[in-house]
Amino acid sequence: MNPVSSPSFIQPAERIASFKPYFFASLTQKLNALKAQGMDIIRLDMGSPDLPPAKFIIEALAKAAYRPDVHGYAPMGGTLDYKKACAEYYLRRFGIELDPQKEVLALQGSKEGLFNLCQVLLNPGDVSLVPDPGYPVYSAGSIIAGAEVVYLPVLEENGYLPDLNSIPEDVARRAKILWLNYPNNPTGATAPFSFFEEAVAFARKYEIVIANDAPYVDVCFDNYDAPSILQVPGAKDVAVEFNSLSKTYNMAGWRLGMAVGNARVINFLHTYKSQMDSAHFEPIFIAGATALTGDQTWIEERNLVYKTRRDILVSGLRQAGFRVTPPPAAIYIWAHLPEWTRKPDGTFDSIEFCSQLLEETGVSTTPGIIYGQAGEGYLRISLGTPTDRVQEATRRVV
């Protein structure tokens, strides 16, 4: 094969020049190399559900795939039936009425929508208010749009909620998006409804769009019931919520999500996306609608599986000296590194810790720092791995 030529005139555009590959892309390469050396790796790093969706959802996909009339381009922004199913889900789950034509948009996974929201709302110089630690797409999308990212610390001592009152007036006035994410990745924290009320009032006052990223609302434990921000009266005036079938229905690889809420924002996103992508294969919409409107009882059983894993890990981590609170929702444990790992200068190094843990035990976890400066000193551990492997990982770590 001819070597790939790389003449020096091929340079990245300035807006992507400083970006490194997404953490999990590089980690997977490293793990493959260790596996090739014969190491038994247990992946507690990525938030990818290990369990499949319920059988009736897969059957709906298979059956639809045999139909002769579903192989062309599906309508951009999703079929009306899929959007109606999203609206039906919101009504059943949260008591919220949505107009499927104007207030619902299908996404190729919510990550795509979060990234593209930045491109449709942010001009260079605008401020994007991003939680730290937080899901990396909020800042990456904002930076690529040329916006200024202002980080809002979400810390253990504040229940992992940002202090909106501490945002300086001039910053709030320049802000165009406030990112929220409850139940939260990476911390597993939840927000009381009163916080959503406060956020909506803040957004109204400063004319900011709230992007509430809510892919974990249906992964709850111990009778916790996560709210939607759209339940706050008048929230639709300022908020758009991102939801996803990835975690709720174990369908991460299907890349099916939704943006719902403010009709103006939905319209901007729809226009933008119509230039850059085309819709899913229609049987995916058909099976997605089946997931959203069909039997939901299996979700409770699935959540019990995550809860079992959570409890095994929490107790093992505590024995190993980590500080950890059992999360009431989402599929992550956010564990503070043991005191004995503190460096002489008083700091922690989560990257070094994770790498040593991986090399010594084969257990792969995610360093907290990749979610922001305020994540240093923590590890994120995913519950998306079979229970026997979670048990084995705990044995190796303790």
Ligand SMILES: Cc1ncc(COP(=O)(O)O)c(C=O)c1O
């Ligand atoms: C907070 C958060 N938002 C969005 C996503 C993206 O989900 P998807 O694109 O699969 O819908 C994830 C995935 O892990 C996440 O943790």
